Amino acid sequence: MSICISDALNEPYFICKVSLNQNPETLARTFSSVATQLLEKVKSDKRLTEAYRMEVEFDNYEKVVEFRVSLKTTAWYDVFLQPMDRLEAIKIAKKYTENVMQQFLPEPTPNKKNNNKELEDFNAFDVCYTLKKTGNCNCNSKKWTHPKFLCKDSVETKDARKKICAFYIPDKLLIESLSNKVCDPDGYLFALRRDLFRMFLLVPTKHMENEDLVKLTDFWKFLLIKQQQLSFYLVAFNFGTWESELRNDPNVLECHAHANLYFNEDSWNNAKTVANIPRMDICNTPGPNYLRKNCEELKVYRLNEAYCEYLNGENTKKDDIISKLCEDPMEEYFEKCLQEWSEENSGEHADSNN
Structure with missing residues (x-):
């Protein structure tokens, strides 16, 4: 067969x-x-x-x-998601973790x-x-x-x-x-x-x-x-x-x-x-419940780091970062990072518009 x-x-x-x-x-x-x-x-x-x-x-x-x-979710992220566009990888990983966390309550x-x-x-x-x-x-x-x-x-x-x-x-x-x-x-x-x-x-x-x-x-x-x-x-x-x-x-x-x-x-x-x-x-x-534990490892060891790297955006214009993330905020942590980053760089951002 x-x-x-x-x-x-x-x-x-x-x-x-x-x-x-x-x-x-x-x-x-x-x-x-x-x-x-x-x-x-x-x-x-x-x-x-x-x-x-x-x-x-x-x-x-x-x-x-x-x-x-x-x-193992961290290995999955490294092999299948890491080569993708970073924002797309974050979206896929976050959607998966949300589904598992909603389906399985903490033990x-x-x-x-x-x-x-x-x-x-x-x-x-x-x-x-x-x-x-x-x-x-x-x-x-x-x-x-x-x-x-x-x-x-x-x-x-x-x-x-x-x-x-x-x-x-x-x-x-x-x-x-x-x-x-x-x-x-x-x-x-x-x-x-x-x-x-x-x-x-x-x-x-x-x-x-x-x-x-x-x-x-x-x-x-x-x-x-x-x-x-x-x-x-x-x-x-x-x-x-x-x-x-x-x-x-x-x-x-x-x-x-x-x-x-x-x-x-x-x-x-x-x-x-x-x-x-x-x-x-x-x-x-x-x-x-191994699935929930596996998701928690993904968030701690890959997603949090990916959020920070994306916010720093060495290869991305900061204007693009702000506009993309405001259109599609990922979660409270991500929004908090965005807010803190925006406040810290508000002066630099204003100068770039002048």
């Missing part, structure tokens, strides 16, 4: 839609192909690979799936006080040091826990040493009723997240990175079956620094692959019945 991927000119996304009206075998191959081509699209410019996120959103009513790669400040004993016990969870370091331990200590799943595959560190991956799933978060056997070398494990989000983690037992995972046809076959069973509406994979910031060891070059599965309230209630994990009753929030 022909795969059409949108360009990220007006929003920081590469998007591709896939019809669900295909047999499972063909659909899994299509998903693998789309994911592979989206990765290649990102790699077309090295700056885009710094941090990005691939999301796969299911619309079972319309029988369509949308693959969407969300780019409430979390309450650090928590009287839930189960959470207090969980926060004290710690893995045996010897097990994490070597992959083997016979200490039988009750002080340290020994999770059923801990990746023992070798990974490389920044200083070219070898160590075990040591990615693990706490036993109380492992959803065994949905998972393959922990010892299955080609299996997949379901787990709750440590925080109280309506989300599952889907983790391959074999060590690999997210880039390898999304290219596997067998992975998509497994995921499509589970999507029918659990009705999660979104699957997300992080790449680059958005993936590496969650590493157990910051010196390791690789991250153990994992997908984030998002649920709405109805599908979460269904998943509770299937998984039968009491902890799910206190997982009531939908998950972190």
Whole structure:
């Protein structure tokens, strides 16, 4: 089939839609192909690979799936908007940030006080040091826990040493009723997240990175079956620094692959019945809002600077700056900058008219 991927000119996304009206075998191959081509699209410019996120959103009513790669907004600005006319670039970036800010309200400040004993016990969870370091331990200590799943595959560190991956799933978060056997070398494990989000983690037992995972046809076959069973509406994979910031060891070059599965309230209630994990009753929030955070970075690290550069306008006549910005004021901050700039340069501007 022909795969059409949108360009990220007006929003920081590469998007591709896939019809669900295909047999499972063909659909899994299509998903693998789309994911592979989206990765290649990102790699077309090295700056885009710094941090990005691939999301796969299911619309079972319309029988369509949308693959969407969300780019780091500062990289998007540098690659796609920076070469444009500066005012046009500012307009596009500002319109995008406004849309996101209006759509997603700020997240409430979390309450650090928590009287839930189960959470207090969980926060004290710690893995045996010897097990994490070597992959083997016979200490039988009750002080340290020994999770059923801990990746023992070798990974490389920044200083070219070898160590075990040591990615693990706490036993109380492992959803065994949905998972393959922990010892299955080609299996997949379901787990709750440590925080109280309506989300599952889907983790391959074999060590690999997210880039390898999304290219596997067998992975998509497994995921499509589970999507029918659990009705999660979104699957997300992080790449680059958005993936590496969650590493157990910051010196390791690789991250153990994992997908984030998002649920709405109805599908979460269904998943509770299937998984039968009491902890799910206190997982009531939908998950972190990365889009808003990404927009805030764009405003701080690119838009504010672009405003100032445009106002200074080394290659633009100051009369043109004033007339253009007055015709199309960008926002309160921009108008304030314009007013301050006009006041500071009013004498110079008056002289130029004489």
